[in-house]
Amino acid sequence: MSKPAFSRAEPDARRQSLIEATARVLARDGATGASVRAIALEAGVSPGLVGHYFAGIDGLVAETYAAVGQQVHVALAAAVAAAGDDPRDRVAAYVTASFAPPIADRALFATWIAFWSLSAKPIIAARHDALYQSYRDDLEALLAACGLPAADRRLVAIAITALVDGLWLELCLSPGNFTPGEARVLAERQLESYFDRSAKSSR
Template identity: 70%
Template sequence: MNQTAPSPAFRREEPDARRLSLIEACARVLARSGAAGASVRAIAQEAGASVGLVGHYFGGVDALVSATYDHVDRQVAQALDKAVATAGDDPRARLEAFVTASFAPPIADPALLATWIAFWSLVTARKDIARQHDEQYAGYRARLEGLLGDCGVATTARRRHAIAVTALVDGLWLELCLSPGCFTAQEARDIARDFLALITSSDR
């Protein structure tokens, strides 16, 4: 009987798909049950996979949670990059797009907040997660400093302004996800734009 063997490309992609399914399942478990509930068994059940598959791809739950943190951060970064690219070439528009993208889907999402809170809860308990947290926030601030520089903000002022903008965005994002009835996404965008106008006009 003639049987068509799977192509090499298919064989390469299948493990990647299985690995991704475990990462996505881990994110859902973290959002629903927090870090304490993210056991190998719970994640495997969520993914419809065997417990052994988690060990095969990640070696254990700690490595899977770490990989999930990286994956979620990449998704956020991609959403920010898309917003900046859509804004065109104007430096001010690109800066505003980067900052205000956090107040719209897929970033302004209660499920994402729940997953992120689970990661934050591990920062003080796990050095690898603390390192990832520091690297991710440093990357966000570095991107923000570059966009501020494109708008003419002085080199000496960029770091402190990037820290301030990051804190403002985090605070607004948290409240928007936790209590969406307190203010609208448009109000959050307006608050952020007002602050950007202030710092970009005063530090040239």
């Protein structure tokens, strides 16, 4: 008996399969390869299902960004939980988790670059802003536990997020020339400088 052209599944499973297929297509083919047809073929479903479950291709990419961002959030939270109770150790764990698997991953890197390249589209830009705001909120809470003054937390969180993105990009682009250990050292030095300045200003 021949295999049907498209598989049948429950609505939630179909939706999730499209999100997972989108992440794979973005990782493999980049933003320019993320067409409705390519994603439907990857998921083994009819192209018409993309419009049924999402607001077109941009809506699907935005939801995929949210799903992949949540996977990163889970990895960061796990790193913080494993760091113990010391507030500074918890901040360091949150920051340096990006330099090890599953975040320091070539497929995730390719997918994330595709998200960024599509961020001129309003629905994807909105998802990006919400996602990065959630990361900064987490950082601000961790920094508050370290005693960083409220007036400093927002800008420090922005600076740390930019630092992590830059080191993560370099690590993924040039893994032979730049090591995870070096990325951790650089990030931890920068964190210490923020804590030192905060301590001096509070005297």
